[in-house]
Amino acid sequence: MSAERHVYIGTDGGATTSKVGGVWHDGTVVSTRLLQRPTGSALGPQAVVAGWVASITEYLTEHGLDWDQVEGVGLAIPGPFQRYGVFDKSPNLPAAFAGFDVHTAYTSALAERAGRAVPLVVGNDGNMAGVAEAQHVRGGTNATVMVLAPGSGLGCAYVDRHGLPMDGDTLAGMEAAHMPAPLHLLGARPLACGCGRTWGCVEVYTTLSGLPTLLADKLETNPDHELARSPLDPKQRALALRGLAQKGDTLALELFDFQARALGLHVASLAMALDTEFVVIGGGLMDPESTSQTFRDRYLQIIRDTALPYLWPAQRARMSIVPAALGDLSQAIGAALVALYYSRSRSSSPAN
Numbered sequence: 001m002s003a004e005r006h007v008y009i010g011t012d013g014g015a016t017t018s019k020v021g022g023v024w025h026d027g028t029v030v031s032t033r034l035l036q037r038p039t040g041s042a043l044g045p046q047a048v049v050a051g052w053v054a055s056i057t058e059y060l061t062e063h064g065l066d067w068d069q070v071e072g073v074g075l076a077i078p079g080p081f082q083r084y085g086v087f088d089k090s091p092n093l094p095a096a097f098a099g100f101d102v103h104t105a106y107t108s109a110l111a112e113r114a115g116r117a118v119p120l121v122v123g124n125d126g127n128m129a130g131v132a133e134a135q136h137v138r139g140g141t142n143a144t145v146m147v148l149a150p151g152s153g154l155g156c157a158y159v160d161r162h163g164l165p166m167d168g169d170t171l172a173g174m175e176a177a178h179m180p181a182p183l184h185l186l187g188a189r190p191l192a193c194g195c196g197r198t199w200g201c202v203e204v205y206t207t208l209s210g211l212p213t214l215l216a217d218k219l220e221t222n223p224d225h226e227l228a229r230s231p232l233d234p235k236q237r238a239l240a241l242r243g244l245a246q247k248g249d250t251l252a253l254e255l256f257d258f259q260a261r262a263l264g265l266h267v268a269s270l271a272m273a274l275d276t277e278f279v280v281i282g283g284g285l286m287d288p289e290s291t292s293q294t295f296r297d298r299y300l301q302i303i304r305d306t307a308l309p310y311l312w313p314a315q316r317a318r319m320s321i322v323p324a325a326l327g328d329l330s331q332a333i334g335a336a337l338v339a340l341y342y343s344r345s346r347s348s349s350p351a352n
């Protein structure tokens with residue numbers, strides 16, 4: 001079959017929902033409509049894998065494609081991992097998944113369905129999302145990209161000149177959410193992180209994870225604020241802040257300004273190691289359906305203004321900090337792109 005008909009499929013295996021996306025051999029997206037199904041993790045890991053294969057079949061049928069055209073599959077899954085392709089104990093998955101070799105199981109399920117071996121690559125979901133955002137932002141260039149997506153946690157990825165993420169040796173590369181924040185510059189105290197570290201992980205100061213604590217501190221000095229009298233629990237109060245900020249609530253804006261400063265400092269720290277041209281900011285605060293343009297502009301401007309003084313002059317002139325563009329598509333599309341890039345490197349290798 002001619003290469004023009006080849007497709008690369010991405011499976012985004014989330015803890016609750018799994019999605020399928022695909023790209024053609026030239027990296028263009030098959031469809032911006034994702035196929036989405038419950039992961040069904042309560043049924044156990046083998047059932048989840050069978051469900052992923054069934055979803056690919058469904059996706060192929062929907063787009064008039066068949067298994068003969070599938071040249072590679074990428075799988076985006078949440079960490080942590082024991083080693084490549086093997087889940088470790090995770091707060092988001094049933095205990096049966098700990099130690100499950102998803103790479104081996106999915107590889108054999110794909111081979112059985114396709115009637116031949118289909119190469120599979122596995123990666124951290126945040127890294128896979130970064131690959132798709134990077135391809136989008138850098139276009140035809142080979143500039144490098146860091147992606148920071150604050151949400152319930154802080155998703156971080158670094159994408160190199162070949163378009164591939166830094167995975168590290170245990171798929172824990174670029175877990176930059178758990179690097180320490182420069183607390184002296186933020187005037188903040190070290191707060192414990194969900195990861196167990198107490199050195200003041202950046203994630204705590206930039207995401208929903210630490211927001212209830214930051215808010216509680218703030219309400220002590222603002223006892224008349226509407227949230228101080230709210231019947232909501234601390235997490236619900238924190239979730240209310242995004243809406244309040246859109247209406248110009250001063251306390252809410254101050255908290256997001258603080259988070260933006262913390263993220264700006266992290267951009268500068270990471271630039272010392274990574275030196276990327278592009279910084280893509282994703283996550284819930286950049287979601288055009290949840291926040292206003294004014295809010296997003298303000299947040300990005302503070303990140304820029306905070307980072308810039310710490311950069312080298314050449315970086316200051318060159319670095320561009322932009323909002324993420326792909327939303328829910330990014331993980332499945334990124335996984336499909338990684339499968340494509342690996343297939344290109346296989347076919348260009350003289351040993352092959």
Ligand SMILES: [Zn+2]
Nearest residue numbers: 178193195201
């Ligand atoms: Zn941490």
